[in-house]
Amino acid sequence: MRRLLDVLREDLRLTGTKEGCGEGECGACSVIVDGEVINSCLVPVCQTQKAQILTVEGLAMDGRLNGLQQAFLECGGAQCGICTPGMLIAARALLEANAQPSRDEIKEAIAGNLCRCTGYVKIIDAIEQAATAPAQIL
């Protein structure tokens, strides 16, 4: 049995999705499977048959950052960058479900994604900023 994470990283060479703990605690491996955020380290690849999967590599269009990525860049939401792909994915799923989240709703949505650099303040700022221009995100 292989994990979705391994297939993404090793077979498809989509290395933007990261492994931080291998047990679903850190969220660095977050991807969206059929509209739902999951930890790809906990999902056997066989369960994703015919599923639509969105990874960080699918966010920018033609090499241009989307509104969410741009907001992270402008607000200082990425430092070392290792949690960033998972954080972007969690934020994307939130904004798809809730276009105008409150700060508390943002915190709740990214609570499964650990960041050790930022203290989360600027990540929350970035998601809040991105929500002001939803057309550029999805």
Add this chain to the structure above:
Amino acid sequence: MAVGKNILRKDGYEKLTGAARYVDDVTLEGMLYGKTIRSRIARGRIKSIAYDAAFDWSQIVIADYRDIPGKNYVALIEDDQPLLAENEIRHYAEPILLIAAANKDLLEAAAHHIHIEYEQWSPVLSIEDALACREIIYGTDNIFKRFLIGRGDVEEGFAQAERIIEGEYRVPHQEQLYIEPQGMIAIPGNEAMTLMGSMQCPYYIHKAIKQLFHLNDEQVVVIQMTTGGGFGGKEEYPSVIAAHAALLAHKAQRPVKLIYDRAEDIAATPKRHPGVIRHRTGVRRDGRMVASEIDLVFDGGAYVTLTPVVLSRGVIHALGPYACDNVRIQARAIATNTPPNGAFRGFGAPQVAFAYEMQMEKIAAELGMDSLELRRINMLREGDTTATGQTLIWSVGSEEVLNEAVERANYQAQRLAFSQSHSSIQTSTTNHVEAHKRRGIGLSFFLHGAGFTGSGEAKMKAQAGIEIMANGHPRVLSGSTEIGQGTRTIFSQIVAEELSLDFSAVEIEEPDTSRVPDSGPTVASRTCMVVGRVVQMAAREVKAKLLHFVAERFAAPEVELREGKFMVAEKALADFQEMACEYVNLFGELRCFAHYASPPEIEWNEETYSGDAYPVYSWGAEVAEVEVDMDTYEVTVVRLTTAQDIGRAIHPLLAAGQIEGGTLQAVGYGLLEELVWDQGRIINNRLTNYIIPTALDAPDMETIIVEKAYPHGPFGAKGVGELPINGAAPAIAAAVFQATGAFLSEIPITPERLQAAIEKVTTDEHR
């Protein structure tokens, strides 16, 4: 102007698209995967190592200490840590063997077929054990290092004191918990052994590999890849991983990738030193400190590694941001049979900061005085003298940070309001909802020396350079690494500012030891203040050379460089890029290197451990507002307000990011993070049970940057990386003290620990 502006970070695009390459993202042709086989006892010796005969070992590369060409030590302060254990085991998870295979499944299978038998000896597992000397595991007394510093006459000071207050404080291990686990790739070659991976200090690895493999400077190349957080945890330990990978690669003659999983990373790599710190303070009735005696003991773990330097920062910061004429501070670091403790943001200072700030709370409580007032009476100001006899001559933002934090948090009014609400709760037993949650507000005040301690920078003579590329743009050559804190961005800003160019014109060379000079390690809040200064000086040299060149070429004596153009008065002669290209075409290259020289005003005496311990200090004050659930004893930090004097924020957004991140890491230190040990083994070495703050644990934060310019920093900048880790734990403990009446002298303030402290207060009150 580039300095002071929030330009978009240089490494942003790659990090936001997933294109940035971290070590585990790289797969090379013919690469093997490596694994470390570690001890499963804390102390003893290896009796035998057996390999199952039934297993096919032909596909496995095995290396042990006998494969090391040089001496079996990891180069650091003392040659006492073997790269691989030979016989004696001094801590759990000590590396013994290395194996490599073409795939991970085979590697794991092989590991299960190796059986190591041990003879177990009685381990030393705590500070108390080590000091009791029942078992001797280092020297004659288990003591790695001692310091004694002080000034004045402590006995005379205590004689003048009207009250003498004693306190004992305990601080735990803390794991850095960078989200990217440690890892390295070694590539053997005819010309050189190349190491690439996650690290803070390429030249530490360079030195260690040269020594272990008997190689010269050119035969080792170390390249930093995008690094997913360090916090000190990737200062010294990557040398071990690099050497392990190199040993396997050397034996296999193939590239080897060695990546730790989270469990191994927590089990084996260094932590923040735990400590016991005792204060005995003599004060007058008005609160003035007249004598201070401090004794601190840090647990260094099984090998010396960086412990003496951590202890030295601890002893120098032990009195905190306070003035006292009669001081004696004794510091000892002891050995235990636990994995070596090492560098972690703050490096000895957060431990003593918890102790000195809680001691201030204790003194204030015993004198019946407001602790803010007590701090104001004793605080260091410009012109005052520290415990090492250093007179503070510049950039002292102590009063500003304290005033800013207190005002912005509305500290005094809130403190009064909470204390009144507590007395009303005590008189009304009917209002259970109110009694169920208690609010409190607390304060901490701290300083942090920037750069290496003592004569460290003078000895290091950090180097950096700038070269002009073929397109006429400058490129920075420096061994300082980007670990998320913004090195690449701020160096670009400094150079852009000096050369009056747009920051996008500045390129930063990859930290690769074959291409950049040794700028010293990326530690000690020194990258901006020290290396940034060197980069600035190199830029000035480039500028001077080009000005001279342009002046001659145009026969114009009064040339200036403004907004990317060489000007005579208001007339533009040529632009920077054009002249820089012409210079390179004519002379072949334009490269300028500079090295760091300590400010001439700074004097440090290594023998007496006195004088100017740091060229300058950064200052901070923090206010924490907490809510304590009196049923579950959970502490929620509602709000944190912090003011920090960092000289000058080269990039205010990045600086605030450092402050917020460091502050939350310190919330973890104060409230959540605790390693659980069983016979020298960490049993919660997973993210499931080693708890770090999530977004839901993150309080609202207000960050105020105070800028008291430091004349020897680039554009006035001092250090920022470590300062914020000092403040949150004592501020939270002070707030919990106000909320509950329970004085916590040990962190983290877990519900269990708080419950015990509150029950003790209740029992004492009923007595």
